[in-house]
Amino acid sequence: MNQLSKKQLVARLLQSFGKKMLSSRPVQEHETELVIDKADLPEVCRTLVQEKKGRLFTMVGNDERELSGHFALYYVFAFDQLQHLITVKTLLEEADPVFPSISAQIPAANWYEREVKDLLGLRALGHPDRRPLILHGDWPEDQYPLRKDFSAALPVSRQPDRGTSMQYSGRDVTEIPVGPIHAGIIEPGHFRFGAVGDTVLHLDAKLFYTHRGLEKSAEGLPLTKALFTAERICGVCALSHAVAFAQAVEAAAQLTPPPRALYLRSLFLELERLYNHIGDLGNLCAGFGFAVGVSHGSRLREQLQQLNEELAGHRYLRGVIQLGGLRLDVTPAELSRLLTVLEQVEADFDELMDIILSHDIALDRMATTGVLSLQQANDLEVVGVAARASGRAVDIRRSHPYAAYGQLDVPLVQYTQGDVLARFKVRAEEVKTSLQIIRQIVCQIPAGAIWAPVPEIQPYTRAMGWAESPRGEVCHWLMVGPEQTVFRYRIRSAAYSNWPAVPLTVPGNIVPDFPLINKSFELCYSCCDR
Amino acid sequence: MLEQFLWIIGQGLLVALMAPLLQGVIKKTKARLQNRLGAPILQPYYDIVKYLQKDAVISDQASWLTRATPYLVFCVMLTAGLLVPTLWGQAPLGMAGDLIILVYLFAVARFMTALTALDAGSAFGGMGSSRDMALSAIAEPALFLAAVAVLITGGTSRLGDIMAITVRQDWNVLDPAYGLACLAMLIVVIAETGRIPVDNPDTHLELTMIHEGMLLEYSGRYLGLMVWAAQIKQLLILTLLIDLFFPWGVALTPGVSGLLAAGAVYLGKLLVLGIILALIETAYAKMRLFQVPRLLASSMLLSLLAIMVRIAK
Numbered sequence: 001m002n003q004l005s006k007k008q009l010v011a012r013l014l015q016s017f018g019k020k021m022l023s024s025r026p027v028q029e030h031e032t033e034l035v036i037d038k039a040d041l042p043e044v045c046r047t048l049v050q051e052k053k054g055r056l057f058t059m060v061g062n063d064e065r066e067l068s069g070h071f072a073l074y075y076v077f078a079f080d081q082l083q084h085l086i087t088v089k090t091l092l093e094e095a096d097p098v099f100p101s102i103s104a105q106i107p108a109a110n111w112y113e114r115e116v117k118d119l120l121g122l123r124a125l126g127h128p129d130r131r132p133l134i135l136h137g138d139w140p141e142d143q144y145p146l147r148k149d150f151s152a153a154l155p156v157s158r159q160p161d162r163g164t165s166m167q168y169s170g171r172d173v174t175e176i177p178v179g180p181i182h183a184g185i186i187e188p189g190h191f192r193f194g195a196v197g198d199t200v201l202h203l204d205a206k207l208f209y210t211h212r213g214l215e216k217s218a219e220g221l222p223l224t225k226a227l228f229t230a231e232r233i234c235g236v237c238a239l240s241h242a243v244a245f246a247q248a249v250e251a252a253a254q255l256t257p258p259p260r261a262l263y264l265r266s267l268f269l270e271l272e273r274l275y276n277h278i279g280d281l282g283n284l285c286a287g288f289g290f291a292v293g294v295s296h297g298s299r300l301r302e303q304l305q306q307l308n309e310e311l312a313g314h315r316y317l318r319g320v321i322q323l324g325g326l327r328l329d330v331t332p333a334e335l336s337r338l339l340t341v342l343e344q345v346e347a348d349f350d351e352l353m354d355i356i357l358s359h360d361i362a363l364d365r366m367a368t369t370g371v372l373s374l375q376q377a378n379d380l381e382v383v384g385v386a387a388r389a390s391g392r393a394v395d396i397r398r399s400h401p402y403a404a405y406g407q408l409d410v411p412l413v414q415y416t417q418g419d420v421l422a423r424f425k426v427r428a429e430e431v432k433t434s435l436q437i438i439r440q441i442v443c444q445i446p447a448g449a450i451w452a453p454v455p456e457i458q459p460y461t462r463a464m465g466w467a468e469s470p471r472g473e474v475c476h477w478l479m480v481g482p483e484q485t486v487f488r489y490r491i492r493s494a495a496y497s498n499w500p501a502v503p504l505t506v507p508g509n510i511v512p513d514f515p516l517i518n519k520s521f522e523l524c525y526s527c528c529d530r
Numbered sequence: 531m532l533e534q535f536l537w538i539i540g541q542g543l544l545v546a547l548m549a550p551l552l553q554g555v556i557k558k559t560k561a562r563l564q565n566r567l568g569a570p571i572l573q574p575y576y577d578i579v580k581y582l583q584k585d586a587v588i589s590d591q592a593s594w595l596t597r598a599t600p601y602l603v604f605c606v607m608l609t610a611g612l613l614v615p616t617l618w619g620q621a622p623l624g625m626a627g628d629l630i631i632l633v634y635l636f637a638v639a640r641f642m643t644a645l646t647a648l649d650a651g652s653a654f655g656g657m658g659s660s661r662d663m664a665l666s667a668i669a670e671p672a673l674f675l676a677a678v679a680v681l682i683t684g685g686t687s688r689l690g691d692i693m694a695i696t697v698r699q700d701w702n703v704l705d706p707a708y709g710l711a712c713l714a715m716l717i718v719v720i721a722e723t724g725r726i727p728v729d730n731p732d733t734h735l736e737l738t739m740i741h742e743g744m745l746l747e748y749s750g751r752y753l754g755l756m757v758w759a760a761q762i763k764q765l766l767i768l769t770l771l772i773d774l775f776f777p778w779g780v781a782l783t784p785g786v787s788g789l790l791a792a793g794a795v796y797l798g799k800l801l802v803l804g805i806i807l808a809l810i811e812t813a814y815a816k817m818r819l820f821q822v823p824r825l826l827a828s829s830m831l832l833s834l835l836a837i838m839v840r841i842a843k
Contacts, residue, residue, distance in 0.1 A: 174653075174656075177653055183746070197660075198657075198660075285815070288815040289730035289732075289816035290814075290816075291560070291812065292563075292564055294564075361815040361816070362815050364821075365816070510819055514737050515738055
């Protein structure tokens with residue numbers, strides 16, 4: 001598809017909005033922004049999703065009162081076929097910070113709209129769920145941390161908890177509260193089951209216990225320092241977040257890093273996927289008490305993390321990325337060492353998959369457990385492994401290539417059953433495709449510089465960066481402020497997109513199967529909570 | 531009289547002190563099979579000593595049951611330990627009861643544990659007890675039936691008598707009834723000791739727990755006693771398996787040298803059984819909760835077959 005026809009296609013796509021469109025402009029190479037009146041929001045968004053087949057990519061609320069005297073909402077839709085993003089922007093008056101909700105038509109907007117209420121005080125009228133999301137019931141209702149006039153340094157006095165969990169009642173329905181403190185060493189989340197006997201009727205998940213206010217604390221930081229924040233959003237997807245942030249900055253500066261840097265980014269991203277997927281596959285076995293799988297999974301993961309340390313000096317690949325490229329290069333000797341280690345790991349991995357996938361009880365526990373239907377996955381805009389296991393073909397490495405993925409062959413792994421077993425198999429096959437991609441990179445990697453200086457960025461330029469993390473696509477939305485600082489930084493992780501889907505898969509299953517279902521999604525709490 | 535007294539003390543000590551060792555062996559074997567180094571074999575002793583020295587934290591919702599149950603369960607298990615022959619072909623309290631009272635003592639301990647798990651009102655205790663009660667409704671008759679399949683030959687319900695008969699007759703091990711009953715018993719052993727594929731003793735996933743779920747509210751010395759009692763029960767269940775199916779080597783006449791030899795044989799058999807349990811646990815994964823009754827039902831079916839074969843002879 002050449003550039004011209006793409007432009008035409010985008011123009012045709014926007015034609016139908018006619019007079020509703022107050023203005024439109026291209027933002028970055030792959031993004032068009034249109035401004036509409038807030039009253040038209042539901043209709044325009046519904047058309048984009050239901051007729052034009054866009055998917056809600058992220059949604060950002062922004063306090064732009066010092067720029068234009070308004071709050072702004074950005075709904076970003078991705079059009080995978082076009083390789084294009086369309087941002088719907090609308091302005092809200094300070095005196096009347098409400099807007100019509102689109103969640104009833106587009107369920108995926110549910111969390112986003114609740115989030116702008118909690119953090120910016122922008123209220124979605126007609127939202128089906130009016131409970132707070134990020135700030136729990138003990139947070140005062142008139143304090144909005146992401147408004148520019150809220151000081152992060154001042155303490156906020158807490159109020160008595162408003163009680164925002166779902167209550168279950170009725171004969172024979174037992175309420176089972178679990179967490180946020182668990183028996184094992186895992187992240188905090190509060191789950192409330194309504195169950196009859198051991199069969200689950202409904203599950204309500206309350207997250208955001210690890211909300212650290214990273215987006216607020218990043219504001220005002222120089223871009224180079226904000227990169228460290230990006231690396232610390234999540235422990236196990238550190239590199240994906242770092243790459244996404246660096247790409248957002250580079251897009252804002254209209255800089256393309258040197259080819260070698262792009263290839264190396266892809267290499268490290270695949271290494272991150274490898275250690276995560278293999279570790280997750282092993283951990284999944286803990287869901288049905290198969291200790292052999294767990295211990296071999298963690299052994300292989302350890303091998304891969306030691307490889308990471310050898311190559312990058314960090315087991316979780318922190319400190320690899322730099323704005324404009326990479327901080328470190330890889331020597332040919334290291335590349336051949338990499339291939340040797342991966343060969344060993346692959347042989348052991350194949351054997352482990354053979355053991356697990358020929359184990360009757362393991363298969364019985366995984367098959368038909370925790371089914372996420374394609375309809376649910378589409379409605380909630382689920383991403384990553386969970387989406388591909390339900391027959392939803394989203395892989396941002398293919399649809400909006402970044403780093404060196406445009407030059408690499410990235411096969412799509414897809415299953416349609418949507419159960420735990422399908423998610424297991426998607427991960428297992430993605431390990432194999434990751435290994436293939438790494439081999440391609442080692443063959444094709446060009447010589448040259450690994451870094452280019454980032455030119456000065458105009459204040460209030462905005463841009464996005466994205467990466468397919470092991471859990472699915474992450475999207476970083478960035479508006480640069482004066483003097484190369486962060487004005488607004490919105491992190492939408494894969495976990496944020498996928499968490500709302502988890503409670504849907506549990507009803508009908510039995511309570512002791514929940515840990516297995518949860519492990520099969522393997523979502524992170526801290527990068528969801530931020 | 532003094533001998534009787536010493537015998538009771540001796541067997542009580544033997545059962546109580548051997549139980550953590552068996553647990554240690556099983557855990558060590560499992561760790562080695564899973565590619566791990568594992569804790570030292572004596573770790574269960576250290577754990578119990580540690581627990582017993584610690585202060586207990588008890589929910590303010592809990593009643594006296596939470597305080598009483600650990601002592602009660604521990605004493606019940608020790609009493610049960612005096613009803614199962616270990617080294618000598620008679621149990622110290624053999625005159626007081628037979629296999630039936632043993633099954634009932636286990637039931638008392640289970641009932642008290644399940645009841646107390648509801649005491650503090652935590653969700654996991656409730657789930658643990660409801661699951662344990664549901665499974666025990668099938669596990670108990672399965673245990674009884676498997677034992678009956680053997681006891682029926684001797685026409686007795688006394689363990690000591692059937693052991694003597696088995697050892698003296700030295701009947702054909704290849705008897706199909708014997709094999710069927712032994713397999714049935716092995717399934718019961720796995721269920722009663724709370725091991726994979728029925729329950730997972732090592733899990734941290736509170737939603738999947740059965741026995742461990744009932745212990746979540748205990749701490750300190752109470753936890754120590756409950757853990758120790760569970761280990762004693764495990765030892766007793768294995769001893770029962772030994773007594774019913776592999777009694778050879780047990781001392782039938784009093785005498786120090788005979789008892790020592792029997793002790794060595796008993797220890798050896800326990801360790802072998804422990805290793806077999808660890809092997810099963812490593813090779814299997816935990817099955818779906820609602821399929822466990824099927825497993826136990828198959829155990830009962832095997833026992834019934836064994837009884838039929840026995841009667842047909």
